[in-house]
């Protein structure tokens with residue numbers, strides 16, 4: 237049984253059919269004029285081999301202008317699977333995504349450099365020293381592999397997390413460019429039984445991480461049937477450039493037939509036009525270019541239409557995920573992916589705020605609600621992420637989970653039908669004859685059925701706002717709950733066969 | 749045997765099952781007799797009403813109260829149990845009267861003149877009845893003269909007044925004055941409540957107690 241996610245009954249759409257078609261047409265024009273600049277030779281050869289016009293560009297870095305004809309794109313769209321399955325160590329955590337079905341799965345990520353610790357020092361009122369309050373303080377530091385284990389552990393227990401994208405970049409002294417991939421894959425897979433998606437630091441490690449996954453599920457064939465890992469590649473850098481190394485990684489992932497999200501992250505104002513029409517036509521062209529390349533490498537490769545569009549902020553020209561346009565672009569992308577029938581990887585919940593608090597709550601909830609309503613299949617909804625993807629805070633992830641439960645409840649389908657109405661009429665006719673005229677006695681049968689939503693789970697008592705403290709207690713409870721690690725025998729084989737794993741990650745050999 | 753049926757009554761109070769048609773908190777007792785049927789059966793077997801009340805009804809309500817304070821139970825659960833107890837008390841009342849047993853007392857309750865809010869007042873009435881008081885609900889928008897008349901004729905030990913509007917809460921003071929003028933004030937304890945009312949206001953108008961909710965009322969009454 238796959239995970240349930242949330243099936244959005246009537247997804248919210250911003251674009252008319254004409255607007256969707258216009259974006260598509262203009263994207264096709266973009267792909268031939270100006271086309272894409274490719275810094276990757278192999279991509280050029282593959283596209284050229286299938287009829288794309290290619291021209292070498294003079295300059296320091298070797299690059300080519302590639303013009304991708306429409307029929308190549310349309311054929312690729314035909315070959316791309318409409319249904320993508322993402323497997324999981326625990327098969328009950330499998331995700332099944334149909335491009336035409338707006339069923340939303342909530343996913344963590346992206347990879348942040350900074351980990352935010354929280355503690356609660358006590359402050360004394362200067363005017364009245366008998367009065368004390370505890371206020372949360374947040375301390376940033378560089379992320380470690382231990383942090384990644386903790387984050388994977390918590391996310392295993394957060395009910396609304398459907399799949400796991402690593403949340404923190406591991407920067408321990410003993411982590412190098414060569415051993416980073418194997419350690420981040422192992423730390424995540426060993427502490428979480430949900431689907432795991434990741435980018436790759438070094439292409440050289442691709443076969444090692446694939447081998448690790450094969451060992452876990454029981455071989456190559458088993459991994460094909462239950463792809464417990466998938467990849468995310470931002471092979472097109474905006475505007476319209478195939479990056480050399482990520483494109484190489486993408487091609488290799490496609491060759492192995494593993495699921496991959498083709499994502500593009502243009503920034504309106506800097507790397508894409510500032511207005512909606514422009515960024516939409518460009519991001520769509522960029523994603524289609526990636527999908528086309530992938531389907532030429534191996535027809536039928538499971539791909540996700542990945543969109544991480546964002547608007548630039550005017551004070552710094554950095555990303556502004558908190559801007560409302562960012563949500564608009566994302567919703568538009570969901571609609572484009574649905575137009576093509578390909579499952580969509582979308583983005584919400586990333587905020588500009590640097591710490592948990594009012595700003596972060598408002599920014600993230602705003603986009604979480606509206607983007608979820610549009611029905612993306614794979615919603616990278618930034619559990620715990622702050623400061624535009626640079627900071628991860630476990631406490632925030634716990635809060636996010638509760639808020640997603642509210643969104644899930646909100647998106648339930650209305651139950652208005654004949655039997656419901658008959659029951660209601662019966663109640664009314666009975667209640668009006670009683671002296672008190674209250675329906676309270678009819679509450680009980682639904683009180684514990686899950687049919688009515690609960691009160692805010694972090695509501696404090698009295699006049700103080702205790703949200704963070706209550707969430708912190710819950711976070712500690714979740715960390716104290718065990719997770720199902722990879723078993724002893726397989727762990728031993730993984731440590732034998734896969735080079736570069738840190739011995740301290742082997743839970744069976746820690747000597748405790 | 750008599751012990752068994754009292755234990756079953758207590759269990760049904762905890763489950764909030766007034767009659768055999770009620771499901772209860774879970775369906776473990778579904779289809780079996782509820783508090784009303786069991787109370788009748790107990791009387792038929794000549795079990796003492798006091799035993800039914802203290803070991804069955806009150807003991808059950810005690811557990812319900814505990815479950816409420818630990819947040820296992822919600823107000824609708826509490827009300828269901830209170831209604832079950834209230835219905836049992838209606839059955840026991842004539843028996844207690846003929847045996848000259850004292851009840852916890854008569855509690856008259858009204859929403860004052862000009863005010864039609866009654867949700868809170870009704871909840872208080874149900875819970876007090878469930879706590880063993882003989883509750884007389886005079887309704888909403890009740891004229892002062894009617895309240896005074898009821899106190900004179902029926903001699904309740906307690907009078908509860910509810911008001912939710914700042915414009916109608918002054919009517920509570922009017923009622924208390926009228927009771928004084930009719931030399932009835934000392935015969936009855938006056939409890940006031942409702943969103944507009946406060947502790948200070950209650951003192952100002954000479955009420956005996958302000959109650960923030962029905963549970964406060966039960967506490968106050970136990971203190972008398």
Ligand code: B12
Pocket residue numbers: 857862863864865866867868869871872907908909910911912913914915939940941942943944959960961962965
């Ligand atoms: C529901 C409601 C209504 C409903 C009432 C339905 C009904 N069957 O009662 C309707 C829609 C009819 C209504 C009408 C009006 N309402 Co109105 N209403 C409310 C509301 C939202 C909730 C009241 C309620 O039921 N609470 C839930 C119950 C469980 O709580 P409770 O009543 O406080 O009771 C608890 C305790 O207070 C205590 N308690 C109460 N009474 C007693 C008595 C005793 C003896 C004891 C021991 C304890 C006790 O125990 C109860 C249980 O815990 C309040 C807002 C509020 N915050 O209170 C406004 C409110 C009371 N209403 C208000 C107003 C203005 C009106 C109207 C005048 C509006 C209009 N312009 O028409 C009319 C009044 C008409 C009239 N003549 O009375 C204002 C009053 C403002 C003010 N100046 O005082 C309020 C505060 C809303 C607001 N902020 O504007 N209202």
